[in-house]
Amino acid sequence: MEPKQDSLGExxxxxxxxxxxxxxxxxxxxxxxxxxxxxxxxGIIFITVYDKEGSIQLTVKQDLAPQDLVNALDNVxxxxxxxxxxxxxxxxxxxxxxxxxxIEMKVLAIAKKSPPFQLQGTNIPRIDKLLxxxxxxxxxxxxxxIIKVRRMTLIxxxxxxxxxxxxxxxxxxxxxxxxxxxxxxxxxxYYDKEAFLTQSPQLFKEQLVMSLEKVFEIANAYRAERSRxxxxxxxxxxxxxxxxxxxxxxxxxxxxxxxxxxSSYLHLSCGKELSFxxxxxxxxxxxxxxxxxxxAIEIVQGHGSEIEWGDDFSxxxxxxxxxxxxxxxxxxxxxxxxxxxxxxxxxELSESFDLMSGPLEIASGGTRVSSKDELEKKLREKGLNPNxxxxxxxxxxxxxxxxxxxxxxVERLLMILANQSNVRAVSIFPRDQxxxxx
Amino acid sequence: MEPKQDSLGExxxxxxxxxxxxxxxxxxxxxxxxxxxxxxxxGIIFITVYDKEGSIQLTVKQDLAPQDLVNALDNVxxxxxxxxxxxxxxxxxxxxxxxxxxIEMKVLAIAKKSPPFQLQGTNIPRIDKLLxxxxxxxxxxxxxxIIKVRRMTLIxxxxxxxxxxxxxxxxxxxxxxxxxxxxxxxxxxYYDKEAFLTQSPQLFKEQLVMSLEKVFEIANAYRAERSRxxxxxxxxxxxxxxxxxxxxxxxxxxxxxxxxxxSSYLHLSCGKELSFxxxxxxxxxxxxxxxxxxxAIEIVQGHGSEIEWGDDFSxxxxxxxxxxxxxxxxxxxxxxxxxxxxxxxxxELSESFDLMSGPLEIASGGTRVSSKDELEKKLREKGLNPNxxxxxxxxxxxxxxxxxxxxxxVERLLMILANQSNVRAVSIFPRDQxxxxx
Numbered sequence: 001m002e003p004k005q006d007s008l009g010e011x012x013x014x015x016x017x018x019x020x021x022x023x024x025x026x027x028x029x030x031x032x033x034x035x036x037x038x039x040x041x042x043g044i045i046f047i048t049v050y051d052k053e054g055s056i057q058l059t060v061k062q063d064l065a066p067q068d069l070v071n072a073l074d075n076v077x078x079x080x081x082x083x084x085x086x087x088x089x090x091x092x093x094x095x096x097x098x099x100x101x102x103i104e105m106k107v108l109a110i111a112k113k114s115p116p117f118q119l120q121g122t123n124i125p126r127i128d129k130l131l132x133x134x135x136x137x138x139x140x141x142x143x144x145x146i147i148k149v150r151r152m153t154l155i156x157x158x159x160x161x162x163x164x165x166x167x168x169x170x171x172x173x174x175x176x177x178x179x180x181x182x183x184x185x186x187x188x189x190y191y192d193k194e195a196f197l198t199q200s201p202q203l204f205k206e207q208l209v210m211s212l213e214k215v216f217e218i219a220n221a222y223r224a225e226r227s228r229x230x231x232x233x234x235x236x237x238x239x240x241x242x243x244x245x246x247x248x249x250x251x252x253x254x255x256x257x258x259x260x261x262x263s264s265y266l267h268l269s270c271g272k273e274l275s276f277x278x279x280x281x282x283x284x285x286x287x288x289x290x291x292x293x294x295x296a297i298e299i300v301q302g303h304g305s306e307i308e309w310g311d312d313f314s315x316x317x318x319x320x321x322x323x324x325x326x327x328x329x330x331x332x333x334x335x336x337x338x339x340x341x342x343x344x345x346x347x348e349l350s351e352s353f354d355l356m357s358g359p360l361e362i363a364s365g366g367t368r369v370s371s372k373d374e375l376e377k378k379l380r381e382k383g384l385n386p387n388x389x390x391x392x393x394x395x396x397x398x399x400x401x402x403x404x405x406x407x408x409x410v411e412r413l414l415m416i417l418a419n420q421s422n423v424r425a426v427s428i429f430p431r432d433q434x435x436x437x438x
Numbered sequence: 439m440e441p442k443q444d445s446l447g448e449x450x451x452x453x454x455x456x457x458x459x460x461x462x463x464x465x466x467x468x469x470x471x472x473x474x475x476x477x478x479x480x481g482i483i484f485i486t487v488y489d490k491e492g493s494i495q496l497t498v499k500q501d502l503a504p505q506d507l508v509n510a511l512d513n514v515x516x517x518x519x520x521x522x523x524x525x526x527x528x529x530x531x532x533x534x535x536x537x538x539x540x541i542e543m544k545v546l547a548i549a550k551k552s553p554p555f556q557l558q559g560t561n562i563p564r565i566d567k568l569l570x571x572x573x574x575x576x577x578x579x580x581x582x583x584i585i586k587v588r589r590m591t592l593i594x595x596x597x598x599x600x601x602x603x604x605x606x607x608x609x610x611x612x613x614x615x616x617x618x619x620x621x622x623x624x625x626x627x628y629y630d631k632e633a634f635l636t637q638s639p640q641l642f643k644e645q646l647v648m649s650l651e652k653v654f655e656i657a658n659a660y661r662a663e664r665s666r667x668x669x670x671x672x673x674x675x676x677x678x679x680x681x682x683x684x685x686x687x688x689x690x691x692x693x694x695x696x697x698x699x700x701s702s703y704l705h706l707s708c709g710k711e712l713s714f715x716x717x718x719x720x721x722x723x724x725x726x727x728x729x730x731x732x733x734a735i736e737i738v739q740g741h742g743s744e745i746e747w748g749d750d751f752s753x754x755x756x757x758x759x760x761x762x763x764x765x766x767x768x769x770x771x772x773x774x775x776x777x778x779x780x781x782x783x784x785x786e787l788s789e790s791f792d793l794m795s796g797p798l799e800i801a802s803g804g805t806r807v808s809s810k811d812e813l814e815k816k817l818r819e820k821g822l823n824p825n826x827x828x829x830x831x832x833x834x835x836x837x838x839x840x841x842x843x844x845x846x847x848v849e850r851l852l853m854i855l856a857n858q859s860n861v862r863a864v865s866i867f868p869r870d871q872x873x874x875x876x
Contacts, residue, residue, distance in 0.1 A: 005809070007840070008683065008684075008685060008840040012683070012684070012688075013683055032682070032683040032839070034648075034837065034839075051651065052603075052605075052649070052650055052651040052652070053603075079836045079837050080837045081682075081837050081838075081839035083683070108683075108808075108839050108840055109808060109837035109838050109839050109840070110837055111835070111836045111837035112835050112836075112837075113835040113836055115836060133832065133833055133836065134645070135645035135646060135648045135649060135833045135836075136648060136649070136833060136836045138646070138648070138649035138650065139648070139649045143649070144649070147605065147650070151605060151606065154606065155600070158596075162593070165490075165491075167490075167585065167589060168589065168592065169866055170658070170675055170865075170866055171866065171867055172673055172867045172869055173611070173658055173673065174624075174635075174660075174672070174673055174869055174874065175874075176874045176875050186612075186626050186627065186628060187626065187627050188624050188625065188626035188627070188635065189624065189625050189626070190624060190672075190874055191662065191664075191871050193874060195874055197612075197626065204867060204876070207572075207573035207876065208573060208576070208866070210472075210573045210574060210576070210577070211490070211573060211574065211576035211577040211581075211582075212490055212576065212585070213489065213490040214490070219657070219658070220608070220611055220657070220658070222612075224629065226629075234612070234628075235610055235611065235612055237608055244470070244519075245446065245450070245451055245470040245521070245546075246446075246450070247446060250450075370546075370547060371443070391875035391876040392876065394571065395571055395573045395574060395876070397549070397550050397551040398517045398549045398550075398551055398553060398571065398574045399472065399517050399518045399519050399546075399547035399548055399549035399550075400519075400547050401470070401472075401519035401546050401547050402445070402446040402546055402547070427608075428607055428608055428609065428646070429609055429610045429642060431610055431612055433629050436612065436613075436614045436628055436631060436633055437614050437829035438642070438645065438829040438830065438833070
């Protein structure tokens with residue numbers, strides 16, 4: 001016979017585990033959570049129960065507890081969800097200084113399988129095994145710490161831009177034309193037309209500065225990257241910012257302020273989690289150094305690496321730069337030739353920057369082209385057909401103000417902030433070339 | 439010769455128009471914005487300039503002002519972007535009690551075309567004309583009011599759920615299997631595999647309650663609706679909420695609280711905009727009435743409309759209900775047969791609800807099935823293949839706690855909150871069967 005599972009009925013939680021303190025001594029409370037360890041010791045059963053806020057110890061004395069409760073525990077495996085009505089007892093030896101003596105239990109969901117990892121263990125399987133049952137793997141303390149860093153980062157980012165008068169916008173992810181050329185796009189069938197998933201909200205956010213002036217968006221973007229690396233996702237969260245009446249120098253300062261505020265907020269709000277993830281609080285973040293592209297080339301060449309002016313940096317070159325600048329730094333004033341059509345040139349250089357952390361690119365931005373003639377010229381230079389961008393170009397006829405902005409890979413930033421070497425660990429349900437489920 | 443446009447150079451805004459008050463009398467300030475009307479009257483040129491925060495009047499005395507500034511004004515058409523350095527002067531007759539006497543001007547972007555609408559006019563073209571140049575149409579006061587209602591609604595929704603301990607999550611929009619069956623999906627090519635754009639984060643948010651317990655998401659979802667109506671979008675913003683250890687009765691109360699808090703926050707923060715949009719403050723929102731499906735059927739039949747128990751409500755039926763309940767109401771306890779496979783049945787009914795506003799469905803939710811056997815049975819009943827849902831079903835083997843939740847169409851809600859009859863007016867860049875640009 002299948003072991004019986006109870007229904008929720010009228011039971012509702014009265015406390016999270018983390019809210020139970022010795023001050024509640026003698027009170028009857030209702031807890032919900034999942035089991036993470038049952039030990040039997042001399043007529044006593046010790047059960048550790050987790051919920052999203054923490055954990056607590058249940059202590060069942062076999063001769064005193066209701067017999068049906070003791071019997072029901074036989075079917076309760078690790079990860080099973082239970083509800084407990086019990087009495088709070090001070091207990092100095094217990095982890096939180098309290099334990100619960102259960103008087104009634106509901107077995108709400110029995111785990112029939114054992115996952116290929118332990119909640120607390122250090123013997124962790126390959127990340128793919130964890131991702132296959134991601135919903136359960138998120139119960140692990142490391143994942144919980146990452147989720148909290150993610151939450152606090154996104155809360156701070158929103159607050160930062162809202163306080164400074166940026167409008168949070170939503171732009172289409174289904175687009176008629178490739179933003180920056182035709183590679184690395186996912187094609188889709190939009191009714192009877194061909195369309196694509198957007199790589200970036202670039203053109204939309206530029207258009208929006210005409211009325212909203214300062215905009216930001218936090219939304220998914222898509223790149224059909226054929227390479228399987230530790231820092232590429234097919235679907236990633238992009239923070240996009242665009243602003244009228246400023247240039248790339250202003251945007252660099254804004255992004256620097258953002259990084260400082262996020263960093264100090266995390267140390268305030270996630271001290272325990274950062275420490276668990278191996279990150280030390282080194283005090284206020286130092287100013288983010290700037291490195292002109294021309295100077296960066298010299299550094300790389302100085303290390304004997306073969307690179308010519310105008311080249312993008314290879315992984316080897318990024319490795320060299322990352323050793324000189326292990327933390328955040330900007331590479332500014334890139335050659336115009338390598339930049340997308342919407343970036344403003346100044347001579348053979350461009351008004352552009354990347355935010356780096358060691359060898360990893362986190363964000364990219366610049367002053368945008370605001371003249372329609374210039375934009376058409378640059379489209380043609382890149383081998384793109386201005387007619388395909390007619391829906392974008394036509395708004396320039398009504399006067400596009402000067403503007404600048406940046407795009408930032410949120411998961412890339414979270415890799416740094418949560419000290420993770422694999423971008424998949426900071427995405428809730430990552431997508432890559434080989435992963436389309438769960 | 440093309441009229442000259444100036445570059446931004448070192449100019450930066452020192453004030454928004456709305457910050458300029460008579461207290462600044464005599465100060466020199468720098469403003470940026472777009473022109474909305476130039477009048478010449480007896481040697482004086484009056485120019486109205488808008489920015490994202492408001493508007494202000496510039497007063498140029500032709501004989502006293504710098505001659506190059508007066509000359510440059512000849513090229514400045516409506517919607518052109520300019521920068522102004524000028525002196526603040528008290529002027530009781532001017533709209534804000536102040537005017538600016540410009541001493542220097544930069545013409546940053548000249549509008550070469552005139553849009554087919556006026557900023558302030560009541561003679562508004564069809565919405566399609568406005569959407570074709572949406573970036574510019576968002577300068578209209580009505581659009582600005584809607585954008586502010588949108589902003590404040592989303593800020594309040596996030597705050598509501600964050601305060602109550604829900605985790606904001608991001609789930610994949612690219613999925614391997616149709617959530618609720620195969621219709622109305624956009625297919626895409628995911629590398630070499632077929633995939634789809636998600637209609638709802640339903641299965642992902644359900645999985646996430648196993649570890650995060652209470653989750654919400656605000657993100658795009660997709661429906662390939664072939665019908666062109668006033669309340670369907672192909673890409674819409676979905677608010678999704680899911681919670682462990684509760685049932686649909688708890689979720690109804692949560693959603694009611696949310697509607698009350700959003701409504702009162704909007705009246706606090708957007709009084710002027712709501713009034714401009716024709717919405718009166720009627721004080722605190724009354725309790726949202728509940729109408730069981732069985733009772734709703736009786737009402738519709740009582741009006742002589744042909745409907746049988748088990749049917750969904752036709753537009754005619756919704757019209758009848760909408761007249762009886764012109765504001766928010768819940769329809770609860772729907773027949774199990776019409777509900778998706780993941781909704782918990784109770785006899786021939788189900789633990790489900792819709793939030794309605796008049797004839798319009800805003801949200802839909804219920805208690806979910808948490809037993810794997812039951813879920814497989816329901817999948818088969820709906821003609822779906824459990825094997826296609828293996829990546830979802832397998833997490834149930836580890837014990838899925840009881841849970842419930844809802845999905846809400848954000849643009850539908852904004853239609854009500856901003857008093858709009860066309861859903862396209864509350865989407866920034868709407869997508870429907872006939873619109874893929876801008």
